[in-house]
Amino acid sequence: MNDAIAMRLRALLGPHAVERDPDGLPRAVPDSPDAMAAICGAAHAEGWKIRVEGRTTWLPADAPADLALSTRGLEAVTSVSPADLVASAQAGASLDLVRRRLAEQGMWLALDPPGRPERSLGSIAATATAGPLRLGFGPVRDHVLGATIVTGDGRLVHAGGRVVKNVAGYDLTKLHVGGFGGFGIIAELHLRLRALPRADVTLVAHGSRDALTGAARDLSGTVNPAALELLSPALAAEPDWVLAGRFLGTEAGVQSEVQRLVHGGGLQWQQVPADRAAAFWGLAARAALGGPVTLRLGVLADGLDETIDLIERELTEGLLSAGAVNGMLRWTGDAAVERLRAVRRTAAAREIPMTIERAPWAVRHALGHFGAYREGVGQLVGRLRESFDPGGCLSVALEGAME
Amino acid sequence: MNAALREALSGIVGPRWVRHRAAELATYAMDGLPTHESAPAVVVLPASRDELIAVVRLLHRESLPFVARGAGTGLSGGALAAPNAVLIALTRMKHILRIDAARRRAVVEPGVVNTRLSEATVPFGLHYVPDPSSQSACTIGGNVAENAGGPHCLKYGVTTNHVAELEVVLADGQVVRLGSPHGEPWGPDLVGLFVGSEGMFGVATEITVRLEPLPQAVRTLLADFTTVRAASEAVSAIIGAGIVPAALEMMDQACVAAVERSIYAAGYPTDAAAVLLVEVDGAADAVAAEFELVDGILRSHGARSVQTAVAPADRARLWQGRKKAFGAMGRIAPDLAVQDAVVPRSALPDILDRIGEIRDAHRLTISNVFHAGDGNLHPNISFDRRDVALAERVRQASREIMEACVAAGGSITGEHGVGNDKIGYMPLIFDAETLGAMQAVRRAFDPEERANPGKVVPVHACREWHAAPAARPRPPAARPRMAVG
């Protein structure tokens, strides 16, 4: 079967665009959205299962499939418009590359997702993994104006647009940002940018978890950080918990914010030297790769303590970070499926959704990225999946196996 | 008109709240757009979530189409119902169910009027940010359905950025909760998908919104320019300097003239080619610093004068002309076709020139007021719809304006939605496959296409998609079917 598929792919794409894994699995590396659509069209017709891969620095490339489809060949930053603060980039472009291209022209994408800087843009969008900057700049979806999607049966859909304000038609982009590829493959993204901030200051405070979350509560409303993230000792590689604040903006604006921070709240703040700040946040982002499983819990700030307690009880403290003002908790570590399921169940009873962002296939398959939905929602999601992938070609576990 | 249906509806909401006389229906035949009119068969006004759900379930059993309606200010014909449809007016569902100041959330019924929500949260030092110019009338449910914006959405985001959780009754009567109290999606982002779906995915029965702290300090600047280009360049320079003002609004000479001739006169210079209204907000010292920067940019980009206001009454005076611009333009002629389109910000000067050409070619009066910071235009055409030839020129000019915006890389609507007014423009920006995807998503929510039928997606222009099977029990054959119309 592998050989037949590889042959067919070569015929479709040319020999240069098809690789073989050591175990024989064919891997298609299309260099255009159309080529990607052709692969999906063939897979749909033949009933092949596809595993989508980005730069494989985030999700392990281990979903069972008849072929792998890599977005690696789609790595162009296709347009940049400084005057309009928008850009388009293909899904396989690394965040690093995009950042560099934008910085050359005085712009940036206000996203600091977990993982390595080589992560592909497509994987960031598909998993909707935002980092600490979600406090100041919103979740991933707020940065995506539109997208080109290839459906499981090889259709090309141009969702959204390239302007910062747009309500024409249904907002299809939202289905794909955070859809984990279950509703199609992201081929290209249209992004909303910001002007590079003139000032970028990071400060940290150390202390007990209670002291830090308490102080963060007092600070909320008086300071407007772009990020205020609580980091567990293991994640920060420090003896204590760390509260890290980041301020971005004009020089004067940032200075006044920093003054308010150090004089409010009663914590001892230390400014991270400018030449070390990027490394500090980079390490925090990379720490999310420090174990096989990463999950996020959509918890409000006032539920953080209780939820961290739950995690410490059911899993391990592990590598944990959380938005001290806007909630949202990310945990990385190793845990048995049963333990994870127990956390998800308890969280759900508290109205907190738990999403598996990253895990080996066995865990994804058992639990699903999303697990059980609320009543009535599963049917909706099922119909949406059926529309966007009628043959079930995309090997993605959204719901997880039956318990 | 079928009496059995009316009776069944009356059984749910009480006879007082079922309307069917022509004079009563006329109230619901428009949504602020003079070019579209259609009265429903019957109007039903549920008082509560439970009544609303019961109404939708009844209509499901009877296989009848329906349209939800908030305040009817939509301006795209979205809230109009065809003569065979039931209109569900939500204006009685106007209760703020909960304000959770600590969590910065409010839970509201869909018929709550936008400003009422902010008024109710101000005592807690909070407000609901999206502030459409129609905010004293429009409802949160309508805002959700349209993904409404407003002047202050430049910095703080539009409706979709402020909705955490939704309870929705689907067309088949099923009730689903989407999102979560935090706002993090529960599964795929169905809240994001629902917001902006123009009443075609179901009816929002309960809406959880985010509240934001009131800014500590606010300053407003009004600058006037001798050319639109200079004003547009000042806008780009402000954004390019890394400043995101709370609001960045522009009015052209025709708009300023209309305002200044009206009872809303705000003292704007009538000889200016364009007036720019900029607001900065935040912590007091940061605002002071940002204000200096903006003031400098405005002056160095050719502002003739810059007025500034700090005190609430003075700021209100500067804003008055902008807020009342539609009212003032409405006084120029019997009818006002309010248009809504988007271009990349850098295309603003060229598109305004082009709109001027279109205006001259069709001998029309057009005034422009727009959210300059995000390139969202409102070219408004004053006319008298009784003049058939004139109305046709308005239609033609509207289409040319849309085409020009699309050609500039923009969109056919930035906040008013597609409704039935712009359905013909959809193929200008979406190909058949993408329209097919929209239709497929609509059918996932509403397989029978009974919620607000015939809007947004031009079905004839769609490529056919795999249809998810519509599983629904048919009503027992013996039962008499109710009909409307």
Ligand SMILES: Cc1cc2nc3c(=O)[nH]c(=O)nc-3n(C[C@H](O)[C@H](O)[C@H](O)COP(=O)(O)OP(=O)(O)OC[C@H]3O[C@@H](n4cnc5c(N)ncnc54)[C@H](O)[C@@H]3O)c2cc1C
């Ligand atoms: C003078 C004026 C100024 C305006 N300024 C702005 C502006 O600055 N920004 C902006 O975005 N818009 C603006 N608008 C447009 C309009 O006010 C908004 O679109 C508003 O959100 C509509 O709310 P509504 O309650 O009037 O909804 P309606 O017009 O009653 O309905 C609009 C759509 O929403 C659907 N709907 C209503 N309630 C629900 C519900 N509970 N569940 C599902 N669907 C529902 C309807 O079916 C319809 O399709 C303006 C309009 C006017 C007349």
